[in-house]
Amino acid sequence: MEYVLTANALCKQYKHFKALNNFSMHVPKGAVYGFVGRNGAGKTTLIRLVCGLQYATSGDYTLYGVNSAQKEITASRRRMGAIVESPSIYLDMTAEENLRAQYRVLGLPSRDGISELLELVGLENTGRKKAKDFSLGMRQRLGIAIALAGDPDFLLLDEPINGLDPQGIIEIRELILKLNRERQITVLISSHILDELSRLATHYGFIDNGRMVKEISAQELEAACRKCVHLEVSDSRILARVLDELRMEYTVLSDTQADVFAKINITELTLALAKQNCSVLSIQEKDESLESYYINLVGAN
Amino acid sequence: MSKLIYANLVRMIRSKVFWVSEIFLTGYSIFVYAMGMINVRNGSMMINHGWTVYFFNEMLFIHVVMAVFIPFFIGVEYSDGTIRNKIAVGHTRIDIYLANVIVCYAAGLLQFITYSVVSALSALFFVGPCALTSMGQIPWRIGCSLFIILAYTAAFSLIAMLDANKARAVVIELVLAFVFVMLVTQIYSDLQEPELTNRVVMSETGEMVLEENIPNSKYVSGTKRVVYEWIDAFLPEDQAMYVIDSETVFSMKAPLCLLGESVVLVAAGAYLFRRKDIK
Numbered sequence: 132m133e134y135v136l137t138a139n140a141l142c143k144q145y146k147h148f149k150a151l152n153n154f155s156m157h158v159p160k161g162a163v164y165g166f167v168g169r170n171g172a173g174k175t176t177l178i179r180l181v182c183g184l185q186y187a188t189s190g191d192y193t194l195y196g197v198n199s200a201q202k203e204i205t206a207s208r209r210r211m212g213a214i215v216e217s218p219s220i221y222l223d224m225t226a227e228e229n230l231r232a233q234y235r236v237l238g239l240p241s242r243d244g245i246s247e248l249l250e251l252v253g254l255e256n257t258g259r260k261k262a263k264d265f266s267l268g269m270r271q272r273l274g275i276a277i278a279l280a281g282d283p284d285f286l287l288l289d290e291p292i293n294g295l296d297p298q299g300i301i302e303i304r305e306l307i308l309k310l311n312r313e314r315q316i317t318v319l320i321s322s323h324i325l326d327e328l329s330r331l332a333t334h335y336g337f338i339d340n341g342r343m344v345k346e347i348s349a350q351e352l353e354a355a356c357r358k359c360v361h362l363e364v365s366d367s368r369i370l371a372r373v374l375d376e377l378r379m380e381y382t383v384l385s386d387t388q389a390d391v392f393a394k395i396n397i398t399e400l401t402l403a404l405a406k407q408n409c410s411v412l413s414i415q416e417k418d419e420s421l422e423s424y425y426i427n428l429v430g431a432n
Numbered sequence: 433m434s435k436l437i438y439a440n441l442v443r444m445i446r447s448k449v450f451w452v453s454e455i456f457l458t459g460y461s462i463f464v465y466a467m468g469m470i471n472v473r474n475g476s477m478m479i480n481h482g483w484t485v486y487f488f489n490e491m492l493f494i495h496v497v498m499a500v501f502i503p504f505f506i507g508v509e510y511s512d513g514t515i516r517n518k519i520a521v522g523h524t525r526i527d528i529y530l531a532n533v534i535v536c537y538a539a540g541l542l543q544f545i546t547y548s549v550v551s552a553l554s555a556l557f558f559v560g561p562c563a564l565t566s567m568g569q570i571p572w573r574i575g576c577s578l579f580i581i582l583a584y585t586a587a588f589s590l591i592a593m594l595d596a597n598k599a600r601a602v603v604i605e606l607v608l609a610f611v612f613v614m615l616v617t618q619i620y621s622d623l624q625e626p627e628l629t630n631r632v633v634m635s636e637t638g639e640m641v642l643e644e645n646i647p648n649s650k651y652v653s654g655t656k657r658v659v660y661e662w663i664d665a666f667l668p669e670d671q672a673m674y675v676i677d678s679e680t681v682f683s684m685k686a687p688l689c690l691l692g693e694s695v696v697l698v699a700a701g702a703y704l705f706r707r708k709d710i711k
Binding site: 179182183184185186205206207208209211212213215216217218219220221222223232233235236237238277278281 | 434435436438439442443448508512513514515516517518519520521522523524707709710711
């Protein structure tokens with residue numbers, strides 16, 4: 132698999148606090164990578180490091196195959212656009228003026244593309260209105276337009292839907308999906324709004340206390356979160372035999388545990404097992420969401 | 433870096449603080465010459481003498497104007513977060529630092545040019561050509577002014593680039609500006625004391641007697657004078673006093689000291705900014 136961004140044993144320490152601790156991650160090309168973690172887990176710190184705003188205490192990362200220790204890392208950042216925490220826009224300028232300012236920073240000679248970008252993010256009718264008078268959602272969209280000004284292949288969005296109203300959330304979601312599907316832009320999106328992430332992400336990375344706890348694709352997560360009945364029995368080999376006879380899909384987890392992916396008649400199953408001297412110790416219905424998966428992964432505390 | 437300089441120049445031209453400073457300098461220049469003519473009419477000044485202090489008067493307070501403009505101009509990059517856009521798209525920190533210093537220096541030069549042009553026009557309008565022709569060593573005075581503005585730019589840019597808090601940077605720079613004025617006033621006046629002086633004493637018979645060429649107890653001499661002269665050469669505010677003084681004998685020492693000081697401040701600022709964690 133081709134990766135846009137990989138991090139290897141990355142550490143960032145602020146005085147006595149380790150924001151990132153031996154952190155590793157792999158962002159596949161073309162993915163919408165949901166970067167999940169509670170407040171202070173280290174999400175923004177990682178994005179700051181990748182953007183070059185801060186330096187790692189130890190470890191390194193690779194952006195488009197260029198290691199962070201190499202001088203060429205600044206050139207590889209030109210393929211990237213980012214919004215870190217809040218959108219970086221001149222508040223006393225209009226949307227168009229902000230884009231023109233970013234075009235100058237990028238050294239783009241013409242203004243071609245500015246109106247298309249404004250249209251893409253839905254700000255084409257803002258006219259002379261200054262960014263300081265924009266709503267939070269409009270500022271976020273302008274921030275995304277500025278991040279897109281250099282025609283990047285990789286977009287880093289730090290909490291882009293924080294504080295937005297439902298309409299704003301939908302607009303940003305639609306925009307991110309459009310960028311990913313129509314322009315093949317890889318997106319890393321950090322958030323703790325799990326429900327929203329689950330509508331977007333093709334891959335997930337779960338961070339806690341500065342460490343990557345788990346990286347998983349959306350397909351794998353779906354399989355892990357599939358509705359099932361968790362059974363604990365005295366002998367899972369007998370259970371497997373009975374489930375085969377009943378033509379039910381299952382996964383044996385241990386000598387005594389298995390997950391059954393079907394609606395089961397408990398009386399029928401219990402009687403069938405009892406005939407073969409296998410007793411049922413516990414039955415639990417599992418219906419995991421991204422939220423419960425995350426809680427199980429990092430702990431409720 | 434040229435892209436950043438161009439982007440910053442456009443932003444500077446659109447900056448309200450910049451235009452407020454330009455309007456202030458224009459108004460102040462006209463006010464200064466109007467006051468000069470009032471002094472001439474009162475008889476406290478001769479029509480063809482002493483206009484150097486009026487023409488270069490802005491050098492006495494340009495550091496206050498710059499101490500407000502520079503942290504506002506650079507501080508917007510931090511308060512609006514746009515400095516992150518520059519780093520995130522691959523500009524090096526040294527380029528970002530130098531581009532800001534260059535554009536702040538350009539703003540200082542434009543402020544100087546504005547004051548000078550309006551001064552020249554005011555001088556011709558209020559006084560006549562003699563106000564301009566009576567000034568000596570104009571190239572030296574202009575040259576020194578450019579180095580003074582460079583030194584202020586280097587010092588104020590360093591503070592503004594290293595302190596992300598715009599309001600705090602303005603306060604620090606203004607406090608520094610006033611502290612330096614007090615320090616400079618003391619050093620300048622000590623160095624201006626003549627080695628020999630005259631005094632009038634009362635003789636035993638009750639007559640007033642003039643004693644000429646006696647040693648001045650306030651005269652700074654020896655090592656202390658050498659130290660004072662070096663400090664004097666490195667302080668831009670002190671050099672501004674020489675620029676407006678029509679009696680000054682110029683040398684390369686002060687411009688070179690100001691240039692060296694500016695280079696050291698820019699290098700130190702760029703080094704520290706390179707290591708700075710930006711939020």
